[in-house]
Amino acid sequence: MTAPVLTSIVPGAGPLHASAYFVRLYLPLEFQASPPLPLPELNLKPDSWFSHCIAVRKFSGFARDSNVVKEAEKLAISLSKSPWANSTSDSKSAYSIAQYNSPFRFLGRQNEVWVDIVGSEANGCKSKLLASY
Template identity: 75%
Template sequence: MLLLAARLFQYLMGSNLNSSRIRMTTPVLTSVVPGAGPLHSSAYFVRLYLPVKFQASPPVPLPELNLHPDRWPGHCIAVRSFSGYARDKNVVEEAEKLAMSLSRSPWANSTKYPSKNAYSIAQYSSPFRFIGRVNEVWFDVDCESTGVETY
């Protein structure tokens, strides 16, 4: 994942076809796709939100960065917030807590929403912030099964 983060950083610093520097936004979103990697390991997709001024026409990354834009359609997510650094162990624990919470709610069967991601981790704090960090674990949920509309 460090290699992907380095490529995203290069893109933000101007490694794009029009050499635009792009302000870093939050959250940094890491989506986990179980079993999609080599030897059935998990694969990860790291996403950054673009500032408003670039959303209509994002700068095209240099080809050697092998980055691809991703537009998410409107959809619903279930969220659980947690503090500290997002590390493998506590992220899995928080995802399990969110799954348990959903299993006891009206949303119990809504996580069968067709999603390529098992879950996503949203990190809002700079890596240099040591206390008061804000993170979330996200599950895609099926809005229609509960009568919620998306925009």
Template identity: 70%
Template sequence: MSAPTDEVSFEKATKLGFHRLFQYIEGANLNWSRISMTTPVLTSIVPDAGPLHSSAYYVRLYLPVKFQASPPLPLPELNLHADKWPSHCIAVRQFSGFARDSNIIKEAQRLAVSLSRSSWANSTDSGNNAYSIAQYDSPFRFIGRLNEVWVDVAGSQGSGCASSGVEVY
């Protein structure tokens, strides 16, 4: 499930988008279903899609398997929509601490440098998203936090990135 936002700040976008998604999983949907929280919370950065060509963001939650075939419809005022992500390959870089406006770009650049020195050089495919930040921990966890920066890798089927055949919403 996705919450689009045109906030200029990654942190504000994630907070506001997650708030709407949290309402949805707590029952703000047309059949009042409560949905288990999943991880990660994924914030995808879309360059030049926001106001005055700033970045825009999509904050996303994966739905549990029970709800993937037929997700409950969110209440219209939440401005959420179901996204079906086809199977695809991503390059990942882990980082600790809190994901902030001050460090996510640096982590994305570190991933880009790593890829440029590998056999995956020139294989990234940003598509609609430049990169995504996956956050796995509750904001109340202060030590041992796990985050990742993700970027799509194009043409990877022949390069050792085989599809598992699993699709997620």
């Protein structure tokens, strides 16, 4: 399995306006030039991201609906107190959850909630910038 496994939440895109999601699996750099081909019946599509800034909040334990929503809310509160308060992206997804550990690992788990930031270069977001609020 790859790490992180990234699950993006798309509010209102599911049946009866429920939230939907899509899952991204990271392909290491060594395989990106000629990626393995998935089975056609899996209906998988490659997706590329350009370099961009994201706001991240780390949390431990298993990523469950109850704690992921709380962590996303805490990230939103932190962003509201930062220079990037009005810089969250208008992308399809509201937020993403990055999970770095196998489901068989019970202790020392690492997860993150991600939110895309737009216009971040103008607001001081650089690839090596770290801010905590």
